[in-house]
Amino acid sequence: MTPLNAGAEPPPSMVERMTLIMDAFAGRAALLTLEDVARRTRLPRSTAHRILDQLVRLDWLEHTSSGYRLGRRALGLGGDGGHGRIREAAAPLLHELQLSTGLVVHLAVLDGADVRFLDKAGGPFARSVPSRVGGRAPARATALGRAILAWLEPERVEALIGDPGSLHQELHRVRQRRGLAFERGDCFPGITSVAAAIRGPEGPVAGISLAGDSRAPLERVAPLVCDAARQASRALFPEPEPLRHAARVPHRGRLPGPIDRLLTAGRGDRS
Template sequence: MTVVTDAPTPKATRDVPPSMVERMTLILDAFDGRAARLTLEEVACRSRLPRSTVHRILDSLVKLNWVEHASFGYRLGRRALGTGGDSGQAELREAAAPLLHELHLQTGMVVHLSVLDGHEIVYLDKVGGRMAAAIPSRVGGRLPAHATAAGKAMLAWLDPERVDAVCGDRLGRVTANTITGLGTLHLELNRIRQRRGLAFEREESTRGVACVGAAVRGTEGPVAAVSLSGDVRTAPLERVAPLVVDAAREIGRTLHPEMAAPRRAVRPAEPVPADTWSPEARTRVLGGRVGGWI
């Protein structure tokens, strides 16, 4: 007579733990280092979880900043790397500091350095002398990315699907001028791309304040943004815009020398001239909207 014994649990059933925490841990453990870049299929293979399960959990991890998603696939996000990657931010601030001060000397406006953290920007530095008190921002402070020139400048370099994941259900109103529709935001980001990365905002985040920003780009996307802020009635955004672009580009070159193109002569620190751009250059970069706010 055949004796029936309890059969061992099939190995396959142990590959899909019932606990969500266990599944998330398996997925995060699939990334074997800070520099790991994995496709969805690679994460599923390493974690030994069903592809559909991995995709669903990765979407949640991306929204919570545990994982980042770009065209190459997935990598560990700021939370997984330790509350924002302080060492990387220190390097960024060190590279940006002299250019931020020079930008303030050239324009007399308030200069910000910020990074994208989910659907918000976080201010890493602020330079403005006595003018700084007129702008209600602070180092460590946050604002919705879609309501700021700096945030929109960084969002413009992300894939549209990534923008949807980050901002899709968080387009809160900050002022009467804040963009609150996802379709309108995508139109604005497309205009920013057509202006080669220049982003403008007028009283979208703070009443009485106008701003122009440009992203600091790395090898895999935006790593920060530089912006200039001033009184909405008098700020010469169109004239100072090229200086913002130059500063963002120089910071990117310092952080990523491999991306450096032939360098242009550095402008001396002096007040902004009456007209920084030629009419032809301004028309080309600003999409033909000369003489008015963007």
């Protein structure tokens, strides 16, 4: 492929160089390596790497195991960043979860250090949960946020959260529970929830949770949340998911092992 600026000298200003790099991404599906970016922009590799890191920190780009792609800020300029597709895939699953459990169902995405609620479904109890569509909550304090953060690289978590403190330990427990995250009053007093992430080939894209008061049978309904998240993942990404986390999370048609043993860790979870 001929470089986009063949025959031209690299522009001198930082703004021009950042624009040159952003222009290298032809569309929202573009996935480029560092070498691709350096070749297309004709910037020195070290310069391209430094600017890419800055763009990732500012959420203009996202760095995955396969390369760089447009981030939430860049995608947000052209629409909802794919959130409409996530809502569409999850809508029937949220409805089914709410009807079968009577609890409040949330769909959310990670937005910086917060989760942003894309959808909420529930009966009369929904008014007691102070969340709203379009609203935010701290990712580290919510089951939704922990379920999503658990599948990000530790360095990415630290970049988003700042000082993670004991969060890494909690995210390790989430992975040990095969992706189930519990929260008991950490975000909204008196409200408990359980969540699981919707995951794609490059990692988590959203999360689904069930929320209720302190009497909610979280351990009993947790498998339903996990199954709904898995079904949403399959609807969004029909191709078999690469075994990125195969060593930690075997993909099966159901949760592996006795469900009571799987969820025991959740009963005492207060972090």
